[in-house]
Amino acid sequence: MNLKHRIILTLAGAMLSACAQHGLADEPAKSEPLKALLITGGCCHDYTQQKQILSEGISARANVNWCVIQQGGSSLNTKIPLYNNPDWAKGFDVVVHDECFAEVKDLDWIERILKPHREGVPAVLLHCAMHCYRGKTDEWFKFCGVTSHRHGAQYPFDVVNLAKANPIMEGFGDHWVTPNEELYQVAKVWPNTVPLAQAKSRETKKDEVLVWTNTYGQGRVFGTTIGHHNGTISQKVYLDMVTRGLLWAAGKLDKEHLHPLNPADRIALPDPTPKAEMKKAEAKE
Ligand SMILES: [Zn+2]
Numbered sequence: 492m493n494l495k496h497r498i499i500l501t502l503a504g505a506m507l508s509a510c511a512q513h514g515l516a517d518e519p520a521k522s523e524p525l526k527a528l529l530i531t532g533g534c535c536h537d538y539t540q541q542k543q544i545l546s547e548g549i550s551a552r553a554n555v556n557w558c559v560i561q562q563g564g565s566s567l568n569t570k571i572p573l574y575n576n577p578d579w580a581k582g583f584d585v586v587v588h589d590e591c592f593a594e595v596k597d598l599d600w601i602e603r604i605l606k607p608h609r610e611g612v613p614a615v616l617l618h619c620a621m622h623c624y625r626g627k628t629d630e631w632f633k634f635c636g637v638t639s640h641r642h643g644a645q646y647p648f649d650v651v652n653l654a655k656a657n658p659i660m661e662g663f664g665d666h667w668v669t670p671n672e673e674l675y676q677v678a679k680v681w682p683n684t685v686p687l688a689q690a691k692s693r694e695t696k697k698d699e700v701l702v703w704t705n706t707y708g709q710g711r712v713f714g715t716t717i718g719h720h721n722g723t724i725s726q727k728v729y730l731d732m733v734t735r736g737l738l739w740a741a742g743k744l745d746k747e748h749l750h751p752l753n754p755a756d757r758i759a760l761p762d763p764t765p766k767a768e769m770k771k772a773e774a775k776e
Pocket residue numbers: 535536618619673718719
């Protein structure tokens with residue numbers, strides 16, 4: 492072997508080992524699972540089942556680990572123990588609000604929930620989250636991106652995709668007819684909101700926005716008012732859409748995160764609820 496050949500071989504070897512180190516040889520580099528917090532509980536819904544359907548359904552589609560918190564029983568007016576920790580959102584990449592506490596109106600309390608989102612923690616808001624925390628100001632609705640006070644009777648409705656080019660709505664198709672569901676009536680769409688889907692209400696005769704994105708301060712928000720019944724949220728089209736919305740909110744709607752959580756990576760993330768508050772809540776029950 493002459494010197495020229497030796498140099499070529501040495502260079503080729505160095506390049507191969509550099510590729511292997513950076514994971515370029517076979518697969519794309521592995522992403523760390525996102526750290527997601529699911530907060531659920533309160534009135535009028537089967538949150539015990541729904542927390543399973545959502546967390547399992549999303550991790551079957553995206554590289555996401557969970558801390559799942561269900562607090563407040565089936566009440567409308569519980570200030571749940573979690574928010575006693577001022578740093579309740581610290582360390583999470585995204586927070587899913589699937590709670591239903593319409594009678595909690597204390598503005599200081601609402602501010603505890605809003606502050607981390609305004610400062611940049613991404614949020615996913617599902618169904619009754621839009622009917623929560625109806626304080627004297629509109630701040631909660633501004634965070635949500637839509638103002639809604641009520642829904643009509645339950646019936647299947649035709650969800651029309653308004654944003655086929657938006658990556659969140661990829662795979663949704665032109666429209667989706669839900670099972671029996673609650674269609675929330677939207678009184679106001681806030682200026683930062685981008686509607687992604689709508690459905691015609693039998694009661695208002697209006698097209699009601701029911702899937703959207705919003706920005707609140709530094710934080711991205713994905714919201715949908717769909718999600719009353721377990722049969723709705725179990726549907727593939729719903730779980731695909733919410734998964735994509737969650738990744739978008741976290742700034743991670745990409746190939747590296749849009750794959751199932753590897754069972755070997757699965758961990759339950761630590762619960763940020765202050766222990767003393769947890770004990771007080773348990774003693775009350
Ligand atoms: Zn409902």
